[in-house]
Amino acid sequence: METATHTAERLTLARLPSGVPVETTLHRYEGARDGPTLYVQAAQHGREVNGTATLRRFHERLDLDALAGTVLAVPIADPLTFDRVSYTTPEPLDSVNPNLNRAWPGDADGTLHERMAATLWEHAGSADAIVDLHTGSPEMLTHVVFREDDPDSRRLAEAFGTDLLLAEQAGEDADEEWSDRGFDGKLRVVASGEGIPAITPELAYNKQIVDDAVEAGVTGLFNVLRELDMLEGEPEPNGDPILARNHLGRVTATGSGLFRPDPDLELGDRITAGTPLGTLYDPTTYEVLQEPVADRDGVLYALTREATVTGGAKLANVALVLD
Numbered sequence: 001m002e003t004a005t006h007t008a009e010r011l012t013l014a015r016l017p018s019g020v021p022v023e024t025t026l027h028r029y030e031g032a033r034d035g036p037t038l039y040v041q042a043a044q045h046g047r048e049v050n051g052t053a054t055l056r057r058f059h060e061r062l063d064l065d066a067l068a069g070t071v072l073a074v075p076i077a078d079p080l081t082f083d084r085v086s087y088t089t090p091e092p093l094d095s096v097n098p099n100l101n102r103a104w105p106g107d108a109d110g111t112l113h114e115r116m117a118a119t120l121w122e123h124a125g126s127a128d129a130i131v132d133l134h135t136g137s138p139e140m141l142t143h144v145v146f147r148e149d150d151p152d153s154r155r156l157a158e159a160f161g162t163d164l165l166l167a168e169q170a171g172e173d174a175d176e177e178w179s180d181r182g183f184d185g186k187l188r189v190v191a192s193g194e195g196i197p198a199i200t201p202e203l204a205y206n207k208q209i210v211d212d213a214v215e216a217g218v219t220g221l222f223n224v225l226r227e228l229d230m231l232e233g234e235p236e237p238n239g240d241p242i243l244a245r246n247h248l249g250r251v252t253a254t255g256s257g258l259f260r261p262d263p264d265l266e267l268g269d270r271i272t273a274g275t276p277l278g279t280l281y282d283p284t285t286y287e288v289l290q291e292p293v294a295d296r297d298g299v300l301y302a303l304t305r306e307a308t309v310t311g312g313a314k315l316a317n318v319a320l321v322l323d
């Protein structure tokens with residue numbers, strides 16, 4: 001029997017051109033009993049604050065004496081995007097990898113984000129499981145993503161919960177678009193490829209702390225600890241999960257204008273191919289430019305609510321339901 005401890009350590013992730021260090025905090029929770037190591041982080045995309053808020057509430061509720069093993073938690077993985085309330089960094093800081101979540105496992109001699117990823121990977125890469133907390137927008141249903149051919153990651157996703165478990169094809173199984181978009185540099189994908197089960201919860205809402213989103217995140221995280229036998233007990237209900245496949249292709253705007261989503265549609269609706277999604281029109285002439293429809297049967301998990309769209313912009317995502 002050891003003594004349970006919590007420490008918080010400052011990590012230097014990289015240096016800015018002026019010499020100012022980019023620092024963050026790593027929390028280390030050592031349980032009283034031996035067990036696996038879970039690495040959890042939030043805010044790779046700095047505006048996704050509900051993951052960060054989740055880790056604070058997790059910290060308040062975790063009973064260290066009940067913990068078996070170690071939890072490593074980084075509430076702000078990318079301080080550069082956090083301070084800018086942004087998704088990516090400005091071009092001068094990293095023009096090659098403006099998105100930290102395309103730069104894993106990083107490179108100590110690489111670009112700024114590759115260096116930051118490499119420092120965090122020293123901790124994440126030695127863990128037994130990884131939870132990478134993200135936050136979607138109000139236009140996106142809360143869900144958890146895992147690699148389709150990875151049963152251990154699927155087990156974590158099922159334990160975490162939410163209303164939608166999204167299997168994402170990876171590597172050679174995936175569409176060309178998957179590699180074109182640099183998805184092989186996501187933390188979850190790299191970890192899974194290294195044999196570390198990993199999930200990406202997408203909690204609801206950017207920029208605002210939304211209590212329901214935080215609560216779903218905390219319940220999910222404790223469920224993962226129970227699944228890994230780091231806490232006693234079984235995972236608690238956390239949503240009513242449907243298993244579906246992430247669909248990279250999406251319904252896009254054929255032109256630019258104003259988009260009015262169909263007011264009868266709600267996120268999470270089961271819809272069929274051909275279901276009307278709304279109306280895109282020219283705001284000057286009132287001419288209807290497009291009446292987009294669902295491209296497949298499935299779960300509507302994203303529907304654009306910001307009306308001003310440009311040609312090629314995403315209007316909706318429909319996930320294919322798996323048995």
Ligand SMILES: [Zn+2]
Nearest residue numbers: 045048134135
């Ligand atoms: Zn994100």
